[in-house]
Amino acid sequence: MRNSKVPGVTIERLPLYYRYVQRLDRYETNVVSSSELGKRVGIPAAQVRKDLSYFGEFGRRGVGYEVDSLRYHLEKILGLNKTWPMLLVGAGNLGRALVNYRGFLEQGLEIRAVFDNDPGKTGSNIVDGLKVEPLENLEKRITELSIKIGIIAVPVDSAQEVAVKLVELGINSIWNFAPTLLEVPSHIFLRNEDLSVGLMSLIYYSANYESGKECSHHIEKNSEDK
Amino acid sequence: MRNSKVPGVTIERLPLYYRYVQRLDRYETNVVSSSELGKRVGIPAAQVRKDLSYFGEFGRRGVGYEVDSLRYHLEKILGLNKTWPMLLVGAGNLGRALVNYRGFLEQGLEIRAVFDNDPGKTGSNIVDGLKVEPLENLEKRITELSIKIGIIAVPVDSAQEVAVKLVELGINSIWNFAPTLLEVPSHIFLRNEDLSVGLMSLIYYSANYESGKECSHHIEKNSEDK
DNA sequence: TAGATTGTTAATCGATTAACAATC
DNA sequence: TAGATTGTTAATCGATTAACAATC
Numbered sequence: 001m002r003n004s005k006v007p008g009v010t011i012e013r014l015p016l017y018y019r020y021v022q023r024l025d026r027y028e029t030n031v032v033s034s035s036e037l038g039k040r041v042g043i044p045a046a047q048v049r050k051d052l053s054y055f056g057e058f059g060r061r062g063v064g065y066e067v068d069s070l071r072y073h074l075e076k077i078l079g080l081n082k083t084w085p086m087l088l089v090g091a092g093n094l095g096r097a098l099v100n101y102r103g104f105l106e107q108g109l110e111i112r113a114v115f116d117n118d119p120g121k122t123g124s125n126i127v128d129g130l131k132v133e134p135l136e137n138l139e140k141r142i143t144e145l146s147i148k149i150g151i152i153a154v155p156v157d158s159a160q161e162v163a164v165k166l167v168e169l170g171i172n173s174i175w176n177f178a179p180t181l182l183e184v185p186s187h188i189f190l191r192n193e194d195l196s197v198g199l200m201s202l203i204y205y206s207a208n209y210e211s212g213k214e215c216s217h218h219i220e221k222n223s224e225d226k
Numbered sequence: 227m228r229n230s231k232v233p234g235v236t237i238e239r240l241p242l243y244y245r246y247v248q249r250l251d252r253y254e255t256n257v258v259s260s261s262e263l264g265k266r267v268g269i270p271a272a273q274v275r276k277d278l279s280y281f282g283e284f285g286r287r288g289v290g291y292e293v294d295s296l297r298y299h300l301e302k303i304l305g306l307n308k309t310w311p312m313l314l315v316g317a318g319n320l321g322r323a324l325v326n327y328r329g330f331l332e333q334g335l336e337i338r339a340v341f342d343n344d345p346g347k348t349g350s351n352i353v354d355g356l357k358v359e360p361l362e363n364l365e366k367r368i369t370e371l372s373i374k375i376g377i378i379a380v381p382v383d384s385a386q387e388v389a390v391k392l393v394e395l396g397i398n399s400i401w402n403f404a405p406t407l408l409e410v411p412s413h414i415f416l417r418n419e420d421l422s423v424g425l426m427s428l429i430y431y432s433a434n435y436e437s438g439k440e441c442s443h444h445i446e447k448n449s450e451d452k
Numbered sequence: 453t454a455g456a457t458t459g460t461t462a463a464t465c466g467a468t469t470a471a472c473a474a475t476c
Numbered sequence: 477t478a479g480a481t482t483g484t485t486a487a488t489c490g491a492t493t494a495a496c497a498a499t500c
Contacts, residue, residue: 007467015426019405033481042407045481046469053483061482062476078426079433097323105405105422149432173432175424179245181268189431191424195327198401198419199335200241200304205415206375206399207305233491259457271457272493279459287458288500 010051016041017048018074021067022106033064080107085145086175089162090153091116091124091132094177098153099126111151113141117158135165142169153177236277242267243274244300247293248333259290306333311371312401315388316379317342317350317358320403324379325352337377339367343384361391368395379403 020040024032034052035045052058052065058073059065075081088095088111095114102109114132116122121132133141141147150166152159152174159178166174173189176182179196246266250258260278261271278284278291284299285291301307314321314337325337340358342348347358359367367373376392378385378400385404392400399415402408405422 009467011427011430012423014430015420015423016407018426019422035481040407044469046471047467049481049483050468057483059482060476061474062480064481077430079429080426082433084429084432093323093326097319100319101421105425107422107426109425148435149428172435173428175428181242181266189428189435191428191431193421193424194241195419196245196333197238197241198417200244200306200333201237202375202399202401202415202417203305203310204237204240204303205417206310207308209374209398209415235491261457270493272495273491275457275459276492283459285458286500287498288456290457 006054010054013041013043013047013051014074014078016043017051018071018078018080019106021071021074024067030067031064032067032070034059037065083108083110084149085110085112085147086149086151087111087113087115087138087141087145087147088151088153089115089135089138089166090155090177091118091121091126092153092155095151095153096126098151098177099130112145112147113137135162138165139169142171147171149173149175151175151177152182156180232280236280239267239269239273239277240300240304242269243277244297244304244306244333247297247300250293256293257290258293258296260285263291309334309336310375311336311338311373312375312377313337313339313341313364313367313371313373314377314379315341315361315364315392316381316403317344317347317352318379318381321377321379322352324377324403325356338371338373339363361388364391365395368397373397375399375401377401377403378408382406 017037020037021032033045034048038045038048041048049059052070055077056073058070086109088098091114095116098109099111099114102111111130114126114130115135115138116132117135119134122134124132126132148171150171150173152162152166154162156178159176159180160182163174163176163182163184167184167188171188174182174184174191176190176192177195179194182190182192184190243263246263247258259271260274264271264274267274275285278296281303282299284296312335314324317340321340321342324335325340327335337356340352340356341361341364342358343361345360348360350358352358374397376397376399378388378392380388382404385402385406386408389400389402389408389410393410393414397414400408400410400417402416402418403421405420408416408418410416
């Protein structure tokens with residue numbers, strides 16, 4: 001892998017490519033071109049090729065990309081060929097939805113432990129044997145399950161505190177659903193899945209909507225205005 | 227407003243500024259500088275000023291931004307001074323979490339009607355008087371509630387079909403949670419809140435994590451992905 | 453006046469896109 | 477060979493950042 005300095009936006013697009021080739025083989029095409037792939041995920045062909053080229057040469061000139069091979073490589077690049085056990089802090093509505101979401105996501109959301117500081121929630125079964133545990137169990141479970149990824153779905157006021165604790169206990173990546181800025185050491189990977197930003201920008205566009213005017217505004221979370 | 231060509235990334239940052247000033251007045255500061263504001267939301271001061279300047283001159287040189295005034299302007303720019311009734315299609319786990327999420331979001335997620343094509347779900351109470359309705363009611367409810375924003379939280383296989391129907395019935399903005407590319411006319415605003423992209427990019431970074439190496443990777447979906 | 457901070461211009465940086473030689 | 481398509485370079489585009497005159 002020669003991913004010297006892969007742009008973050010490229011990393012955001014790899015999942016789209018992966019998802020497409022993953023679904024593709026059910027239908028039957030041995031080979032897919034960058035233009036076909038691009039059309040299906042809404043990205044120009046040149047960009048598809050550029051993105052893939054950061055990681056290697058997966059295609060054949062004059063032919064295209066062999067589907068199985070591309071899927072294999074994307075899986076490996078993204079790390080989806082392995083299992084990444086995760087923990088979730090916050091067993092509220094969103095947290096429970098995420099746990100249940102596991103089944104819907106093709107590549108699997110491996111939530112192995114759920115925590116909440118509300119004694120009223122502790123001990124209750126969330127789904128197939130996954131029980132809500134008190135935060136005191138964090139250290140023990142992180143160690144015994146070798147967890148490196150934490151999901152934060154607690155209210156804003158306790159999010160920072162939870163983040164600090166997770167970092168102390170050796171987590172390296174945090175998926176934060178609390179709509180607030182978390183301060184974590186720079187070596188920790190933090191991804192904010194901030195629905196309130198989504199909601200407000202959605203309202204902005206709807207409020208400024210003028211029928212027929214303007215061109216397409218298809219936004220993929222980060223940016224990618226068009 | 228002189229928003230001739232406001233970058234999409236700027237729109238994604240306005241909610242962060244808004245959230246900060248919204249929470250700020252509880253504490254007590256009459257004035258906030260771009261550097262203070264920037265520090266609190268993780269964005270350089272120059273960028274804060276540039277972003278705001280797309281919409282007007284809200285600060286005073288040598289002084290800073292008056293908090294109440296800034297909040298007022300951001301509220302107006304984002305359209306949060308009005309109510310934007312929305313509908314939700316898909317009463318699964320994620321859909322129900324969104325309905326319940328309403329209370330947690332300061333600015334309010336105005337879901338006024340919920341639809342599902344599963345007769346087993348129809349009629350059941352989701353929360354305080356909001357009942358799941360069959361899709362046949364879409365047209366009637368969109369008209370009587372003047373709804374312009376639709377939220378799609380159905381499985382991948384039916385998402386496109388739902389999108390087409392919403393567009394036909396006059397929706398202008400779609401918040402799509404189904405992990406798939408929707409084809410909609412270019413005048414429709416489409417925002418993909420794709421958790422599977424989030425999950426996969428999270429795994430990428432965690433899989434490629436090397437302790438201590440590299441610098442900060444704080445991504446706002448959108449980059450954020452960003 | 454001296455210090456602070458905005459709004460804006462210009463320079464920098466980085467990502468997207470066009471173009472094309474290499475290859476099947 | 478003729479047509480297709482990659483991988484990559486170079487040109488373009490657009491966003492970020494530094495710098496500073498204007499202003500309090």
